[in-house]
Amino acid sequence: MPQTRENDSQQRRSLLAQLDYVELAVSGRTSVVGSDLTDPGVMDWSAAATIRDPSDEVGTELESDLRVDGIALSTTTTADHGQVLTLFEADGIIIDLTRADDVFDALDARSADDAHFLPLFDGETGFSEIAEELDATLEIGASRVLIVHRVRIAPAWRGLGGVGRLLIGRTLAWMCTGSELVAVNPFPIDLGPHVSRDGELFADSLRQVQRTWASIGFNPFKDDIWIMDPALGAHERAIAEISRELGLD
Template identity: 45%
Template structure:
């Protein structure tokens, strides 16, 4: 009973921090090159942090929320009085269908993981734009020229199961990395499992299903192979983000 009460108290403390969370994102694109330095591609990184100051409760011997187990992916000391606590991290790639030279080489040269997204793409249209795979071209209503690939997303364990904090952070992030979106793609995978558990189907399969449910709640759906996609023109995604904002009181 006491453990459940402590968990409940921590959950309330974490939810109270949401109004102080800040999203940070950066990107990198080459001016010239080919393959992984193709100027038509841009790698991006993002994080969500909370800046914390010395806590009066800590002086009284009460542990502050950010020192509880699982509340931070990392903590950076800024000065004697403040620190940035990172609770969320993500990275990915944006592909400009109008300007990418060879999308297949650009993905394959980056990594084996990025190469798995090659089946999303077809050839070129009459204007020289890279097209999506034929079936996707017929399904996607968005008219943008950027395909956003989400590579990795991590949320500190203590923030999970609080009503969609991780989903909301991912949705808010997409507003900033999707400048002219045609499609958003992800390969759902339980990256938090260690290598031993990845080989245990009784653990891996439920974990994979949970990750898929998370992306489905953001408007993503199965596409080709194990890839999932979201059409930015479909209101399902924005409706889901709006509902999570209401649920979390933001």
């Protein structure tokens, strides 16, 4: 048992050392012209953190660490860099309230998951404004709403002192301009369809996911929707503290 703990501690240190080689890619896609199913004021976004197969400059230590079980969600092969390992993925949508034609129709037409976030909005026409009860709690007015659909991190990187939360923070930092409200529906997506939502395993996993989002400045609003106001600074402070604890600052 002591040997196992020592091995786990060594693997933890080795993986954390490889954060220097991790790259984050963030992208977005939206329609130029609206239709019944699309709205130019709504953009799909996605993010991925990857680490490349080691080169001669990186050295053999990184090569050894990349062979850890569960280090990647997926792997791809490129002509320029060989094998690329994806360790983190996130996606969602951004709603620009100054451009969206009709928020209600835009979300309702996309999916039930998107329509779940309609309580964030209000207005006499097209739910084109932040709901009054929510807007009153914001530090400054929000002209954009960033919704997080899913976040996944490879098993080997979990429990390393907040790597997943750090990557969430780094992702949001690139997309938040200061006029956003950020929303998520915390949900344990990796349990599989066989796990009952009435069971203890699901309840424990849900509480753990909610604690994760709470630790980076998100708070419950209604209908399982959790929100974060970047202007309050709680999220930024939490990510900064995680970065310090990981020895990155």
